[in-house]
Amino acid sequence: MITRAELDAAVRLVRPHVPVTPAYRWPLLEQVTGTPTWVKHENATPTGAFKVRGGLVYVARLLAAExxxxxxxxxxxxxxGQSLAYAGRAHGVPVTIVVPEGNSPDKNAAMRGFGAELIVYGRDFQEAREYAMRLAEERGLPMVPAFHRDLVAGVATYAAELHEQASELDVVYVPVGQGSGLCANIAVRDLLGRRTEVVAVGAEGAPAYALSFRAGHPVTTPEADTFVDGVATRVPDDEAVAVMLRGAARFVQVSDQATETAMRLLWQTTHQMPEPAGAIALAGLIADTARPDGAAAAVIMTGGNCDGELVRRVVSDS
Incomplete structure (x- = not known):
């Protein structure tokens, strides 16, 4: 997916903005998982999520070329959207973001806070994406995709950090939205010559990537019905599916209830509140019946941008 030179170049672009994020083992969490468990805290970036890494690399390379x-x-x-707004502001380039109706108000506010023009359109991500493509053509501006080699290269910087912080990992659990995180972990594992299994994790209500994994080709679904907005995809990316098929060990699907339980568990054991997509990897680890006993595992807390109302619900049920 990417070369070592691309990864090294991405590190140089990302590091001035994003320090190395922590990866910790939490004893109380390991009492539940029953196995050595590292948490990679990508909630500790300047946007509260891993994607800022990809945005920084994508925007820098776009401006270098054009x-x-x-x-x-x-x-x-x-x-x-936050990643692009952050990178756009850093480079002095205006960014317009289209979000679907009912999108997270806290994430909307954050994108505006980083300077993005925000447009609300469509019932889900796919309809918002299709409208953004039309708008980009009308305005004569580049449309930034949700999956791209430069985005993967940026995201791969956290995977490289993780393998330095936890050098002997047997398995890594990664949420799958459009696939940049999964592909980045596969790419870094292969570049480093590790034998670590990379396990994809998705929501039962948004099965497009899981169905694609089982079918061996991209499968589109009519709905993506889950509160885990970061994985609510119904049209997979062809290239991401191809990388997943070559490099993922298996695909674990979990219920929304299991993800909410994982959010509560992370809050209780790390005293950090993930957004739903930031907890689904842990839900996947807990649900994975194929994981060998005692395997050294890592879960990616991909972000902590959780709406206040959901935080109150999760905490109140603890």
Missing amino acids: PEVRGMISATRGNH
């Missing part, structure tokens, strides 16, 4: 660019447009459920 310095005349006067703006860009994309669609998101939140963290991808």
Whole structure:
């Protein structure tokens, strides 16, 4: 997916903005998982999520190739949009983001806070994405995709950090939205020559990538019905599916209830509140019946951008 030179270049672009994020073992969490468990805290980035790494690399490389660019447009459920807004502000380039109706108000506010123009359109991410593509054509601006080699290269910087912090990992659990995180972990594992299993994790109510994994080709679904907005995809990316099929060990699907339980568990054991997509990897580890006993595992807390109302619900049920 990426070369070592691309990864090293991405580190140079990301590091001035994003210090190395922590990876910790939490004893109380391991009492539940029953296995050595590292948590990679990507909630500790300047946008509260891992995707800022990809946004920084994508925008820097776009402007290096096309310095005349006067703006860009994309669609998101939140963290991808925040990453582009952050990178756009850093480079002085206006960013327009399209989000679906009912999107997280806290993530919407954060994107505006980083300077993005926000447009609300469509019933889900796919409809927002299709509108953003039309808008980009109308305005004559580049449309930033949700999956791209440069985005993967940026995200791969956290995977490289993780393998330095926890050198002997047997398995890593990664949420799958559009696939940049999964592909980045597969790419780094292969670049480093590790034997670590990379396990994809998704929501039962948004099965497009899980169905694609089982079918061996991209499968589109009519709905993506889950509160885990970061994985609510119904049209997979062809290239991401191809990388997943080559490099993922298996795909674990979990219920929304299991993800909410994982949010509560992370709050109780790490005293940090993940957003739903930031907890689904832990739900996947707990549900994974194929994991060998005693395997050294890592879960990616991909972000902590959780709406206040959901935080209150999770904490009140603890």
